[in-house]
Amino acid sequence: MSPHHFRLAANIGLDLLRALGVAVGIVVFTFFVIRMIPGDVVDVRGIEGSLTYSQQSAMREELGLNKPWLTQFLDWSGMILTGDLGQSARFARPIADLLGAVLPSTLLLGATALAIGIVVGVTVSVLAVLFPRSVFVPVVDFITIWSITVPTFSIGIMSLIVFAVWLGWIPAIGNFLVPALILGLDTAGSIAKALHEDMREVQTSEFVRSARARGVSHARIVLRHILPNALTVTIAIIGLMLAGVFTGAITMEVVFGLPGLGTLTLQAIKGRDYAVVQAIIIWLGVTVIFANFVADTIRKLINPRLRTI
Amino acid sequence: MTAEALTRPVRTRLAGLDPVTMLAWLIIIIALFIALAGPFLATHDPMMFSAEMNEQPGNGHLLGTDDGGRDVFSRLMVGTGLSLFYGASAAMVALVLGAVTALIAMSLGKPIELALFAVVDLVRALPGILFALAFIVAFEPGAFSVVLALGVSFAPNFAMITRATYEQQLAQPYTAAAKVLGAGRGRIALIHVLPNIGGALITQFAIILPRCIVSESVLSFLGLGVSSELPSWGRMIATATPYMEEAPHALLAPIIMLSAVTFALAIIGNAQRQRLTHTTKRSAI
Numbered sequence: 001m002s003p004h005h006f007r008l009a010a011n012i013g014l015d016l017l018r019a020l021g022v023a024v025g026i027v028v029f030t031f032f033v034i035r036m037i038p039g040d041v042v043d044v045r046g047i048e049g050s051l052t053y054s055q056q057s058a059m060r061e062e063l064g065l066n067k068p069w070l071t072q073f074l075d076w077s078g079m080i081l082t083g084d085l086g087q088s089a090r091f092a093r094p095i096a097d098l099l100g101a102v103l104p105s106t107l108l109l110g111a112t113a114l115a116i117g118i119v120v121g122v123t124v125s126v127l128a129v130l131f132p133r134s135v136f137v138p139v140v141d142f143i144t145i146w147s148i149t150v151p152t153f154s155i156g157i158m159s160l161i162v163f164a165v166w167l168g169w170i171p172a173i174g175n176f177l178v179p180a181l182i183l184g185l186d187t188a189g190s191i192a193k194a195l196h197e198d199m200r201e202v203q204t205s206e207f208v209r210s211a212r213a214r215g216v217s218h219a220r221i222v223l224r225h226i227l228p229n230a231l232t233v234t235i236a237i238i239g240l241m242l243a244g245v246f247t248g249a250i251t252m253e254v255v256f257g258l259p260g261l262g263t264l265t266l267q268a269i270k271g272r273d274y275a276v277v278q279a280i281i282i283w284l285g286v287t288v289i290f291a292n293f294v295a296d297t298i299r300k301l302i303n304p305r306l307r308t309i
Numbered sequence: 310m311t312a313e314a315l316t317r318p319v320r321t322r323l324a325g326l327d328p329v330t331m332l333a334w335l336i337i338i339i340a341l342f343i344a345l346a347g348p349f350l351a352t353h354d355p356m357m358f359s360a361e362m363n364e365q366p367g368n369g370h371l372l373g374t375d376d377g378g379r380d381v382f383s384r385l386m387v388g389t390g391l392s393l394f395y396g397a398s399a400a401m402v403a404l405v406l407g408a409v410t411a412l413i414a415m416s417l418g419k420p421i422e423l424a425l426f427a428v429v430d431l432v433r434a435l436p437g438i439l440f441a442l443a444f445i446v447a448f449e450p451g452a453f454s455v456v457l458a459l460g461v462s463f464a465p466n467f468a469m470i471t472r473a474t475y476e477q478q479l480a481q482p483y484t485a486a487a488k489v490l491g492a493g494r495g496r497i498a499l500i501h502v503l504p505n506i507g508g509a510l511i512t513q514f515a516i517i518l519p520r521c522i523v524s525e526s527v528l529s530f531l532g533l534g535v536s537s538e539l540p541s542w543g544r545m546i547a548t549a550t551p552y553m554e555e556a557p558h559a560l561l562a563p564i565i566m567l568s569a570v571t572f573a574l575a576i577i578g579n580a581q582r583q584r585l586t587h588t589t590k591r592s593a594i
Contacts (some may be wrong), residue, residue, distance in 0.1 A: 018430075025431040033447045149575035151523040153530070154568040157546060161557050161564075172553070247438045251527055255550075265439070266531060269446050281435065281443055289434045 012297050019293040026285040027080065030278050031073055080282070086275045088268075095279045098264060106260035110249045112180040117187025117245075118238065124188070125195040129203065130222050140192050147189020152182050152248050156255040173257035183248045187241060194237045198230040232299045239295025243288045330580055336573035340566075344390035351383035355540050366558050375545070375559040376552045384540035385562050392542045392567070395456060395535055396522030402460025403521070404514055407467025412503065414468075415475045416495035426472070433465040438527060445533045452535040459524050463517050470513050474506040512585050515578030519571040526567055542567045 067075075079086055088095050124143065128136040156179060164172040202208060203226055211221050250262030261280060268276035343350065358379060366373040366381075373381050414425035432440065444458035475498065478484050484501050492500070528534045529543025530550075542563040549560035 018427075021427060022431050022434055025427065026435065029431065030443065033443050145576075145579070148579055149519075149572045150568065151519075151571055153523055153527050154564050154571070157550070157560065157564050158568070161553060161561060165553050165557050243434070243437075250438065254531060265442065269442060269533070272446075277443065277446070281439055284439060285435045292434070 008300070011300055015293055015296055015300075019289050023286050023289050026289070027077065027282055028073075030281045030285075031076065032069075086279070088273055088276050091273070091276075095276055098276060099261075099279060099283060102260050102264045105258060106246075106249055106253065106262070109176070109180055109183070109252065109258070109260065110245050113183030113187055113249065114238070114242075114245055116180065116184025117191055117241075120184065120188035121191030122195060122234070125192045125199060126222065126227060128196060129199045129226065130219060140196050143185060143189040144193040144196070145189075147186045147193070150186075152186050153251050153255065155182055156252055160255065175256055176258065179249075179252035179256045179258070183245065183252060186248065187245060190241055190244075191234060191237060195230055195234045198233045199226050202226045202229045228302075232303045235295050235298050235302075239292045242291045243284075246284055246288070329576060333573035333576040336569050337577070340389060340393065340570045340573075343386055344393045347386040347388075347390045350386040351380075353380035353383040355379065355383040355387045356538060365556075373556065373558045375549055375556065379540075381545075381559050381562050384545055385566060388540040388542055388545055388563065389566060389570075391535070391539055392522055392525060393570070395452065395525045395541065396518060398456045399459035399521040399525065400463065400514055400518045402456060403463035403517060404467050404510055406460055407464035407469075408471045408506070408510060410464065411468040411471035411475070412498050415472060415502075416493075416498040418494060426468070429465045429468045432462060435462075437462045438524065441524065441528060442531070442533060445528065450533050450535075455525060455528055455533075455535050459521050459528075463521060466517055467510060467513055470509050471506055474509050475502045478502045478505055508585055512578065512581045515574065515581050519574035519578065522574070523567070523571055 076086070086095050087093070088098055091098060120143070124136050124139050127134065128140045159178055159182065160172060163169045163178060164175070170178055199222075208221060208225055211225055216225075246261075249260070250265065252258070253260040253262035254266065261284075265277065265280050267273075268280070356379065359374070375381055375384070410425055410429070414422040440462045441455075441458040444461065445454045448454035448457070478501055479497070484497055487497055487501060525534065525541065526543030526546060529541050530547045532547065534543050534547075535541055545563040546560060546567070549556065549563070553560045
């Protein structure tokens with residue numbers, strides 16, 4: 001192993017350790033915050049009148065809700081480590097099943113939005129730099145300002161009124177395309193903002209000027225010299241945006257009445273099903289941390305200057 | 310600022326604003342006026358139910374009525390102040406919490422800095438709304454927990470900005486000079502860095518404020534907002550959504566208000582940020 005490889009490995013190893021630390025933090029934090037909620041799932045079912053008092057205490061016994069917090073925490077973290085997310089008391093099903101049932105639709109919405117965002121965002125930014133006097137420059141400005149100023153929540157509700165109520169083009173409940181487009185445009189704006197700004201900055205650097213002086217064509221300069229240098233930022237932005245895309249997907253699901261993680265979260269919160277809320281937060285948090293770690297690693301592989309040791 | 314810029318009359322400085330920014334300021338001024346004068350502008354009791362449900366605009370109700378027969382215009386007038394107040398409080402909590410955490414972390418040395426920023430990373434990793442959801446259910450829904458939850462979830466933005474500014478100031482010759490003269494990290498943080506992060510914090514505040522207002526609306530929409538009775542924008546949107554076919558006006562009124570105000574705030578925040586990056590770039594040369 002050369003010193004170069006060793007340093008790279010140490011860098012990535014340190015990042016991994018930090019990511020794991022934050023993941024453990026999320027698990028601990030979630031457990032204790034969720035435990036602070038007054039009333040548990042058994043109370044809610046008791047109020048609904050579906051359980052007698054003795055049934056309630058039997059249920060608490062079975063779910064381990066009458067044990068001290070620390071014991072509950074140790075039991076539960078042991079379970080999490082083996083990949084068992086536990087049982088939903090409200091839906092009387094394993095949480096892994098519940099998550100498995102809704103995750104595909106949320107992932108599909110998030111992934112579609114992300115794909116639209118990356119394709120549109122990267123394409124218009126590159127075209128705007130390739131053809132600086134074309135319509136693509138105002139297009140980049142427009143989607144950038146759009147994503148900064150128009151929240152997906154309000155545009156989602158407005159398009160429901162316009163397209164579902166007034167024009168009757170889409171159903172008021174269960175439309176997939178419109179929320180995906182709204183989230184996608186929002187994502188495209190954030191990507192275009194970072195990529196375009198960065199490409200324009202690279203454009204003024206010495207090596208681009210010298211390439212120009214050597215007579216390299218504009219298209220070649222943009223595609224071979226500027227774009228690869230600007231992409232590291234975009235990769236980082238995509239990693240960081242993942243949390244936002246998921247949050248957006250959750251909100252959009254509730255607005256457009258789509259089944260998914262958002263709808264499940266709401267049901268779980270209203271039914272005080274801690275175990276489910278816990279599992280959702282942990283799953284999302286760990287996914288986001290892992291995505292950020294991967295994005296960081298890719299950036300450091302591409303650009304050695306970003307390595308911290 | 311040059312002497313010429315100082316002596317330039319106000320009129321031309323205003324004329325220097327582009328039309329979009331002027332529109333944004335106009336929206337803000339109108340919204341602030343409504344926020345302050347709301348209760349006097351209301352034509353009806355915003356909480357009073359009546360039998361005239363989902364009525365179209367006109368007929369004694371400027372913007373019609375909602376599903377409970379309540380006057381939409383009056384609710385909007387009162388709700389504007391509520392939404393702006395909760396949004397601004399949340400952003401303020403985020404600013405103070407983030408800046409103070411970062412300054413403490415930077416003053417107390419590397420180990421504490423690393424530990425506190427690990428917490429910042431943790432909050433940053435959780436999607437904002439989800440974090441707020443967990444927080445709000447834990448502390449019972451209500452104005453206090455909404456403001457606190459949004460404040461905590463947006464605090465990392467301010468902490469990061471403060472740390473970046475601190476490091477920037479630390480690289481300046483005058484802080485180096487202060488260090489040579491024996492000033493500790495805490496003294497540098499308080500005397501040298503704090504007065505210099507104002508601009509960055511205000512800019513960040515302008516960027517975070519619209520996001521807090523929207524987040525409060527989303528939380529109210531999800532049924533976890535400040536209160537089920539008070540007519541904040543999100544609450545109005547939530548109650549009108551199931552009836553959007555019969556009474557689209559009851560949904561449209563708050564959503565247009567929310568969109569206009571967040572649009573205006575974001576435009577101003579963005580312009581402010583651009584101005585700041587321009588001046589720092591220029592002064593760095």
